[in-house]
Amino acid sequence: MKKRWFILIAVVLLVAVVLAACGKSSYKCEDPYGCVNVAPGQPIKIGAALVLSGPNESLGVDSLGGVEIAVDDFTAANKDWLAKGKHSIQVVKEDSQCSAEGGQTAAQKLAADKSIVGVIGTNCSSAGEPASKILSDAHIPMISPSNTAPSLTAPKTHAECYLRTAHNDKVQGKAVAEFAYKVLGARTMATIHDGSPYAEQLQQVACDVFTQLGGKCVAQEAINVGDTDMRPVLTKIAATHPDVLYYPIFIQEGALITQQAKEVPGLEKTVLMGSDGMISPDFIKAAGKAAEGMYLSGPAAVNNEEFNKKYEAKYGQEPPSAFHLHAYDATMMLLDAIKKVAVVDKDGTIHIPRKALCQALFSTKNFKGLTGTLTCNQYGDCADPKININKIINGKYVPVWPKK
Amino acid sequence: MSEKIKYFLERLSWVDIMVWLFGLAILVIAVIGVIGSIHNAYYTKEQWMDFVVFGISQGGVYALIALGYTLVYGILFMINFAHGDIFMAGAFTGYFLAAKLNQYGIYNSHPIISLLLIMLLAMVTSVVVALITERVAYRPLRKAPRLVPLITAIGASFTIEYTFRGLYGSGVEAYPDMKIFVGKTSVFGLRILKVHLLVIILSILLMAGLYAYVQYTKAGKAMRAVAEDKDVASLMGVDVDRVIVNTFILGAALAGIAGVLYALIFKQVHFFMGFIPGIKAFTAAVVGGIGNVPGAMLGGFILGIFEALGPGLILEGLGIPASYQLKDVIAFTLLVLVLIFRPTGLMGERLSEEKV
Known part of the structure; x- marks a missing residue:
């Protein structure tokens, strides 16, 4: 018998709570997404x-x-x-x-x-x-x-x-290409990306604009995130003697390329450029002196x-x-x-x-x-x-x- | 002879034939690629030689790490997946000494002494980490089925990585340049970076030393005895536990040195740096025939050279763009081919039949 009473009280309480909740809230959510x-x-x-x-x-x-x-x-x-x-x-x-x-x-x-x-x-x-x-x-x-x-x-x-x-990289890629062509006076550009959507699309935009301006993209190479030995890919790029090497990737691989580019014959005169993925004191720390004089695009603000x-x-x-x-x-x-x-x-x-x-x-x-x-x-x-x-x-x- | 062939044909299954055809197809594609590349003549002779040199120095590091895998496998028949992180422990700890020495100018005024000190510290760190791992993660499981220590090895690997992340942070640190190893030199008409030369010479010396140790000393003999049969060796008065500990010490010390050499070539160290070299060195050990000391060395060099040459020599000849992204494909395809045509590795033990 006791059990039934208990259930009855529980039900009454529940109803009371629901009613109270309805009474209190004047807001009814009508948004299709809730x-x-x-x-x-x-x-x-x-x-x-x-x-x-x-x-x-x-x-x-x-x-x-x-x-x-x-x-x-x-x-x-x-x-x-x-x-x-x-x-x-x-x-x-x-x-x-x-x-x-x-x-x-x-x-x-x-x-x-x-x-x-x-x-x-x-x-x-x-x-x-x-x-x-x-x-x-x-x-x-x-x-x-x-x-x-x-x-x-x-x-x-x-x-x-x-x-x-x-910013959308359509803007950044354009700025990089214009800077390389007009200010640095570069006529040939090589790029390296790491397969990430950021790097791949950014270097593509830069290459496209650079070509429109009248320059030539002589190599578009790629590496993997986590690679350490960049010398083979740099050696390949060195064979094309680019004026500018643009690698809009991230800190770790970017620093390795920056360091190793100095050691690869044929890239001595090439100007190194990167982008906002490498703007960080960690990049300077990892790349050391090799980063001196390198150009990096990034937001102005x-x-x-x-x-x-x-x-x-x-x-x-x-x-x-x-x-x-x-x-x-x-x-x-x-x-x-x-x-x-x-x-x-x-x-x-x-x-x-x-x-x-x-x-x-x-x-x-x-x-x-x-x-x-x-x-x-x-x-x-x-x-x-x-x-x-x-x-x-x-x-x-x-x-x-x-x-x- | 004809009976042997008959026996061979009887045992030949469709799966074997398919796998061989697959392997042959890869080989044919590779040959087409090589012909294409040579026909293109994109690279000069010097550049080809550069690739080989890059490959040998990278391979030297792989080989030193691979030795650790192979030594432990040879004795315990387990794959110590934490070995890559033992390598990281040495390299990362060595960085702090290098930075301090650089700060006081000793790094460049006494480079050889500093290098020895850094290597010593790296070795000691790696050895300590390896011994703790062995004591905590592997020894209690000596009698367990072989899959169990493999799983604990993976656990140990994560534990080491994240312990060091906690100790040293998750950022990337960079070894300072050692001035005497900056720049190029030429050996037999080959242009070669001084760092690469150092790495190649040191790794070859270390490997020769290890080989001599295993072949010609009493401790090496005990090691080989335990590798062949633990129980019998212990009946002959060999302290198996001690030999195993010795093996871990040897492997870890080599990994520690490999860590410093790696850091000299690539400068950067971080807590996750052991993973990829670990996997590659394991591949090298399998390619060479796991459990076999000269095999690990050969495997390391072959893998390094293939990785450096492969994209330019094979993939570009096939007209694949941005081929360096596929460097790892070359490494692991090599592994697959070796496993198809020589499942025990290039210098793998041919003991199995005799043992049976």
């Missing part, structure tokens, strides 16, 4: 899928700083909005590495967490390709601070809710005094790479869009409709960021792309082109 409901006292969670280990760690550390400082700034500026439901903003970090596998794992972990509202990441385009698809399938918007491969925002291959604040001060105060070092401001802007864009579409309930619960959030991001217009004025196109390119060519002088990246 809503994220953040109960009072709970944090609003955004993911950060960045390179947090391995040889390219500095890229991730750099971006993560941008994300965390943006969160601090946003929290400080929106105290009242957050205070209603005692919310805070939490950054969930995942290591996306600099590979397709890493990007896939990080994205799947983040997609499995239904309370994640949006994701900042990834650093490498190779990780961005699978991650953008997985997160878009889970209706989680993803904004990358440093994916630059053109295919990620190409009309046919872009993911539904993927955006980026980094790197130094912002106010931001650098905050960064140094928080982490005790200068931002180690080139995309911290892009990460800051990406995070601000995401948080602003969240605030725009979010509905705050009477009890302080925040409801964030997913499709509306994605649409809000794509309709970003004239967003004043630290990297410039951002306007997103329908494929997700939001950057205000300005490219600098830096020269390594005394172990420092010094911008040399375009001249101010």
